Amino acid sequence: MALLGTLVNGVCIVAGSMIGLFFSKIPERYKETVMHGIGLAVILIGMQMALSTEAIIVVLLSLLTGAVIGELLHLEEGLNKLGEWLGNKFSSADDDSRVAQGFVTASLVFVIGAMSVVGALDGGLRDNHEVLITKGVIDGFVALVLTTTLGFGVLFSVVPVFLYQGTIALLATQIERWIPEQVLNGMIVELTAVGGLIIVAIGLNLLNITKIRVGNLLPSIVTVGLVYAVYLLF
Template sequence: MALYGTIINGILIVVGTLLGLFFTKIPEKYKETVMHGIGLAVILIGMQMAFSTEAIIVVLLSLLTGAIIGEFLHLEEGLNRLGNWIGSKFVSENKNFSIAEGFVTASLIFVIGAMSVIGALDSGLRGDHEVLITKGVIDGFVALVLTTTLGFGVVFSVIPVVVYQGGIALLATQIDRWIPEEVLNGLIIELTAVGGLLIVAIGLNLLKIIQIRVGNLLPAVITVVPIYYVYHLFV
């Protein structure tokens, strides 16, 4: 079953969020320090991923084109509006921002990354769900910690996680018909690097060092595909 790993990943995020609700009343200074720890860990993970690149020009062009597309489509604003809309269905008006922040932050952390792509590809290509189940355990723990600081909105991140990873897994069942293995392996490396830089940006946002509109950079994980293909043909 191609979607088995994705479903387990989603369930573990929900479980982590529900457990996190029991720890929401811990003192603010503890929450702040925990969030700083998460931010630092997220930056480290992102840097490790970003350093995997073998073609920095592909990463750069992907981010540039992704930023232009994202700003034109106002993706960051759209994500926040979606989070606010979801929040309005569950909490009073004055708490919507918390729901939106939890939804957007958690979604970006859980969706962007090598494990999402590689795990979903493994599920679809080989029926191997180990990577996604491992990711699910990590995501569940992160969801627990995020919920203590960002609230119940974290649980709604399960929707983009399941749609994104499930879509890749289903696509992967047919992808070997279209993309040669050599090209696919190189693409995964550059996709990992682009995702890593976006994760670094999330970490910087969590630490409140700078406010990067990560949502408007998301198209980079799509534009990297044609850019790498052209790069592979000529370089």
């Protein structure tokens, strides 16, 4: 079932939001420790994925080309500016804007990220939902925290999450019609490895060890297909 991971992700967001409605304030030390535990788990999953590579040169070149494209397009900066603009736009409205702000803020947090893309592709291509289920746990805790400060608008972010990740997963199920199975299997291995390293970067950021611009690495998910095609020619 290609949409299983997306459904679990959505349920976790709803559950986290509902629980968050019952808390006015969560002690900072609890939030910090929980997020550190999640960060460690994310790193483990990312490393397991990264170690699956059969051609490290493909992974390296994909990350390099993707990083260059991301930096040229200023993806990370653009995403941050979009979030700030939307937040300022809604926060200047009337009291009902609190709901809109919660919705927009949570949607950006949950939708924008490597785990959304990699997890949805993994679910559609290999029926493997581990990444999206892990993302769902993370999103559930984040939704809980956001709801305590932004209100029930966070709950509605489940709609764009489902539409975005569900669309990617369903499209991924049709890729086999266009690409030979042997080539596709090899590309999936390298895509998994590249995505794994990006997920490791997310984990390191969650632990506050680094401040890697993960958004600028997202093009690597696309360039890995091109790099792998060239790799097969040689």
